[in-house]
Amino acid sequence: MESKLRAILSDDDLLRMYEQMVLSREFEESCAEQYAKGHITGFLHLYSGQEAVAVGATAALRRDDYILSAYREHAQAIVRGAEPLRVMAELFGKATGICKGKGGSMHLFAPALSFMGGYAIVGGQFPIAVGVAFAAKFRKEGRIAACFFGDGAVNQGTFHESLNWARLWELPVLFVCENNHYGIGTSVERASALPDIHRRTCGYDIPSERVYGMDVVAVHEAIKWAAEWVREHNRPFLVEAITYRFRGHSMADPGKYRSLAEVELWKSRDPIPAFGNRLVAEGIATETQLEGIRQQALATVAEAVAFAEESPWPEDGEVWEDIYV
Amino acid sequence: MSMSDMTYRDALNLALKEEMRRDPSMVVWGEDVALYEGSFKVTRGLLAEFGEERVRDTPISENTIVGVSIGAAMGGLRPVAELMTVNFALLAMDQIVNHMAKIRSMFGGQTHLPMVIRAPGGGGSQLGAQHSQSLETYFMHCPGIYVAVPATPADARGLLKSSIRDNNPVMFLEHELLYNSKGDVPDDPEFLIPLGKAEVKREGRDVTIVAYSRMTILALEAAAELEKDGISCEVVDLRTLTPLDSETFVASVKKTGRAVVVEECWHAAGLGGHLASIIAEECFDRLLAPVRRVSGLDVPMPYSRKIEKLCIPQVETIAAAVRETLSQKY
Numbered sequence: 001m002e003s004k005l006r007a008i009l010s011d012d013d014l015l016r017m018y019e020q021m022v023l024s025r026e027f028e029e030s031c032a033e034q035y036a037k038g039h040i041t042g043f044l045h046l047y048s049g050q051e052a053v054a055v056g057a058t059a060a061l062r063r064d065d066y067i068l069s070a071y072r073e074h075a076q077a078i079v080r081g082a083e084p085l086r087v088m089a090e091l092f093g094k095a096t097g098i099c100k101g102k103g104g105s106m107h108l109f110a111p112a113l114s115f116m117g118g119y120a121i122v123g124g125q126f127p128i129a130v131g132v133a134f135a136a137k138f139r140k141e142g143r144i145a146a147c148f149f150g151d152g153a154v155n156q157g158t159f160h161e162s163l164n165w166a167r168l169w170e171l172p173v174l175f176v177c178e179n180n181h182y183g184i185g186t187s188v189e190r191a192s193a194l195p196d197i198h199r200r201t202c203g204y205d206i207p208s209e210r211v212y213g214m215d216v217v218a219v220h221e222a223i224k225w226a227a228e229w230v231r232e233h234n235r236p237f238l239v240e241a242i243t244y245r246f247r248g249h250s251m252a253d254p255g256k257y258r259s260l261a262e263v264e265l266w267k268s269r270d271p272i273p274a275f276g277n278r279l280v281a282e283g284i285a286t287e288t289q290l291e292g293i294r295q296q297a298l299a300t301v302a303e304a305v306a307f308a309e310e311s312p313w314p315e316d317g318e319v320w321e322d323i324y325v
Numbered sequence: 326m327s328m329s330d331m332t333y334r335d336a337l338n339l340a341l342k343e344e345m346r347r348d349p350s351m352v353v354w355g356e357d358v359a360l361y362e363g364s365f366k367v368t369r370g371l372l373a374e375f376g377e378e379r380v381r382d383t384p385i386s387e388n389t390i391v392g393v394s395i396g397a398a399m400g401g402l403r404p405v406a407e408l409m410t411v412n413f414a415l416l417a418m419d420q421i422v423n424h425m426a427k428i429r430s431m432f433g434g435q436t437h438l439p440m441v442i443r444a445p446g447g448g449g450s451q452l453g454a455q456h457s458q459s460l461e462t463y464f465m466h467c468p469g470i471y472v473a474v475p476a477t478p479a480d481a482r483g484l485l486k487s488s489i490r491d492n493n494p495v496m497f498l499e500h501e502l503l504y505n506s507k508g509d510v511p512d513d514p515e516f517l518i519p520l521g522k523a524e525v526k527r528e529g530r531d532v533t534i535v536a537y538s539r540m541t542i543l544a545l546e547a548a549a550e551l552e553k554d555g556i557s558c559e560v561v562d563l564r565t566l567t568p569l570d571s572e573t574f575v576a577s578v579k580k581t582g583r584a585v586v587v588e589e590c591w592h593a594a595g596l597g598g599h600l601a602s603i604i605a606e607e608c609f610d611r612l613l614a615p616v617r618r619v620s621g622l623d624v625p626m627p628y629s630r631k632i633e634k635l636c637i638p639q640v641e642t643i644a645a646a647v648r649e650t651l652s653q654k655y
């Protein structure tokens with residue numbers, strides 16, 4: 001039987017996690033609209049369905065622990081504290097964007113929040129996370145590096161090189177696999193000789209765990225435990241969160257490779273109503289409160305869109321800036 | 326200025342040691358750099374002096390060597406990584422081109438990467454096609470990184486120290502055939518050579534030879550030969566390819582009216598084409614003859630001593646190109 005939420009986290013923490021999941025969802029759904037209108041262009045990979053992972057994991061980390069991610073990272077940045085205004089402006093390519101409009105959807109970065117970036121080469125972030133963890137250990141900062149990646153990324157050489165290296169040098173890296181079952185249109189079973197990703201660490205003597213990634217509290221507990229283990233032992237750990245993306249890989253992908261029944265099944269496991277219902281059932285929030293949270297998220301997102309729309313484009317001279325120090 | 330006669334290898338070694346003493350955030354790593362003291366012994370004595378925390382052997386994982394250096398640089402350290410040879414940089418091209426060169430710009434200038442990737446390279450040791458490459462053009466073609474190519478022990482020392490202190494990522498390309506070359510090196514621990522400053526290594530009237538790394542040494546030898554026939558060559562050593570100091574060689578070509586560009590890399594789409602086009606654009610009305618290029622042959626490097634030589638510019642081929650330029654009149 002599930003333990004009561006209050007036994008695990010305070011009401012405030014629980015409500016904040018709910019707020020963040022709702023904000024992430026509304027932000028992404030609004031991005032889809034802005035993409036349809038032509039305000040956001042280029043590649044746009046949305047996170048809808050996976051919110052429990054970013055929210056549960058980030059809440060379980062210390063604020064100065066590093067986070068690195070891939071290109072599906074809007075929610076990760078926002079949940080870490082990036083202003084939705086500036087993230088939206090970045091997606092619009094405006095000068096007020098979090099990377100001055102030079103990064104776009106796939107390259108959010110916020111060093112003041114220890115959010116060390118979204119990377120668009122599948123698996124490219126693994127060695128960088130190991131390096132950041134090395135620096136943290138060398139400088140005796142007590143921070144760890146949490147590295148998020150998809151199920152597709154584990155078949156890159158970088159995954160294996162980085163696991164080996166992190167274990168060999170005993171570095172505080174927490175690998176967090178978001179197994180949403182697909183790398184674009186190729187299912188994990190068709191891409192991985194061993195689709196149980198958490199078991200793939202045995203070759204590197206790295207402990208690992210699998211968690212149900214549609215349950216924000218379960219993710220929180222797993223990451224909390226794993227992060228403390230990493231911090232205490234100065235050694236890597238891997239958590240595989242089983243999740244699902246509700247939309248196609250990117251806005252360009254209608255997602256024909258998945259059956260309607262499969263998508264419907266996972267949508268019935270939507271982490272947001274599931275968590276909301278528990279909050280109500282355990283008397284932590286009322287339906288009205290949850291609706292208020294949603295309205296607030298909608299307002300925040302609308303404000304972000306307005307800000308992005310009104311923001312100026314970068315000046316032409318900016319193309320020569322920020323390349324060399 | 327007091328000087329010591331030392332090898333290119335020792336000059337690099339001294340630069341590493343001095344900078345490590347100066348900056349406790351500097352770390353050195355790479356395959357076999359610590360216990361084995363480097364395949365070319367450039368890291369000799371580092372482990373003994375600085376310990377395992379700062380001088381580390383890595384697994385054979387080139388892409389990850391660069392990636393870990395990037396992360397460490399972002400995390401506040403100053404890593405200097407060695408790729409055993411530049412040939413293996415091809416396994417690290419993702420981290421070099423897609424990450425190291427892009428991170429500052431794509432993140433809107435919010436971070437910088439104070440790091441150096443050292444890589445020995447070049448041909449001429451009969452190491453066969455996979456171990457004899459000159460890949461400088463590959464890195465020069467990519468904005469976001471600096472590329473240093475020292476020719477002499479003094480330049481090796483001064484450029485490496487500057488590269489380590491610089492806050493931009495630097496590809497530092499050493500030439501394997503220069504490690505044992507000797508020369509005067511200033512003793513001053515603050516002796517630095519700025520990145521982006523070419524040097525006129527020899528003054529002359531009749532023709533400008535533009536070169537870099539080992540090609541500079543060969544160009545100087547060719548110039549000495551040609552002098553016997555009364556031909557006066559000016560030799561410009563680029564020293565860094567990015568930033569490229571075109572001002573220095575353009576001024577020289579304007580003076581002499583003739584240019585020979587020497588590159589060890591392949592001719593097709595090689596950096597010499599870029600240099601020649603700058604000269605053509607900037608000095609058209611002053612040129613007395615077309616710009617000539619002396620390049621590596623467009624073939625995978627053969628092993629056999631006899632034919633390997635044909636593939637790399639030699640003193641004679643440089644001298645021949647100079648004579649041809651001088652024979653041209655219009």
Ligand SMILES: Cc1ncc(C[n+]2csc(CCOP(=O)(O)OP(=O)(O)O)c2C)c(N)n1
Nearest residue numbers: 072120121122150151152153180182183184
């Ligand atoms: C090195 C590399 N190869 C291919 C691609 C193209 N690509 C972009 S996303 C993707 C799928 C990655 O899947 P996964 O790691 O599971 O992440 P998810 O999209 O599911 O979050 C691919 C193949 C890329 N960006 N980088």
